[in-house]
Amino acid sequence: MPSVVISHGDVDGITSGAIGLLKFPGSSFYFSRPSQIHSDLNRIAKEKPDTVSISDIAVNEMRFDDILQVLDRFPESTEVYWTDHHPLTRKQRGKLGKRVNLVHEIGPCAAELMYRRFSDDLPEHGLRLALYGAIADYCDNTPFTNQQFDNFDKRTLYLEGVLLVQALQEIDYRRESKDLVYELTLGISPSAMNNIVSLAMKATRIETEVFRHVQTNARKIGRIGYILDMPISGYRGKSAKFAAYVTDSNIGISAKSSEDEVDMSIRRRASAIDLNKALGSILPGLTNAHGGGHPAAAGATLDKNDFPRFLQQLAEYTEANFRP
Numbered sequence: 001m002p003s004v005v006i007s008h009g010d011v012d013g014i015t016s017g018a019i020g021l022l023k024f025p026g027s028s029f030y031f032s033r034p035s036q037i038h039s040d041l042n043r044i045a046k047e048k049p050d051t052v053s054i055s056d057i058a059v060n061e062m063r064f065d066d067i068l069q070v071l072d073r074f075p076e077s078t079e080v081y082w083t084d085h086h087p088l089t090r091k092q093r094g095k096l097g098k099r100v101n102l103v104h105e106i107g108p109c110a111a112e113l114m115y116r117r118f119s120d121d122l123p124e125h126g127l128r129l130a131l132y133g134a135i136a137d138y139c140d141n142t143p144f145t146n147q148q149f150d151n152f153d154k155r156t157l158y159l160e161g162v163l164l165v166q167a168l169q170e171i172d173y174r175r176e177s178k179d180l181v182y183e184l185t186l187g188i189s190p191s192a193m194n195n196i197v198s199l200a201m202k203a204t205r206i207e208t209e210v211f212r213h214v215q216t217n218a219r220k221i222g223r224i225g226y227i228l229d230m231p232i233s234g235y236r237g238k239s240a241k242f243a244a245y246v247t248d249s250n251i252g253i254s255a256k257s258s259e260d261e262v263d264m265s266i267r268r269r270a271s272a273i274d275l276n277k278a279l280g281s282i283l284p285g286l287t288n289a290h291g292g293g294h295p296a297a298a299g300a301t302l303d304k305n306d307f308p309r310f311l312q313q314l315a316e317y318t319e320a321n322f323r324p
Ligand SMILES: [Mn+2]
Pocket: 012, 013, 056, 085, 109, 110, 137
């Protein structure tokens, strides 16, 4: 097996993954996520690839030792590149950095880090992919992005980047997103992809309905506004933001329950509270719970029965740690 590129399913994941494919042409591409990266790597290690590039995958505290173990299973000859912008403790950084070629920085998106890391070997459109990732992840105010926006008309870059953001709400992230990754490596602009443009418009119309739904159905506990089980799938980050706004709260949650689990996106509003830290302090106290992310945007999965308790604990944590 020549090489493997692994990335996350959101726009920063897709663009950083496409940059990975440009650097390592002919690689197999896989989507992964923090809760399953250890098992995906375990499967890939058996195929003894030459190189593995992992981007935009957060290191899940509860899976960290599993990840280290599985990295030790790769043959000496495999070069593993890990590029990420999610929080890592100093200790995690050290241990991970011993096993992989690590580029880790807080602030820029993963696509920017991938671009800067491999820019010597990338075609011109690699840069645009990096800027779409930055726009999508709200990481569009770094020294690098500011310098690059100044070289083009940044309004056009935003149109292209946001077409991807909107269309992705309506795309099945395993099937069609993979095609999108390959199309982006070819240098096709989002505006030139007919399906992407129409999906983006559809998603934008649906987003208006999502806002109305959240406006009538969101509930509030302490400083948290939340919406549970919206009648449509996707739009989780957006509806979490809306839930905070319409309830005049500092944290917004959009949660979806299945038979025995509840899975949620969490965003903050008018607050500097660190959501990743908040989850790090609450989730270890709940069985089967996992999650994390960035200070301003995070996600979690837990037992359905624990959801009320989780909301209560997060409300108390927010009250105790609130910073405007
Ligand atoms: Mn990202």
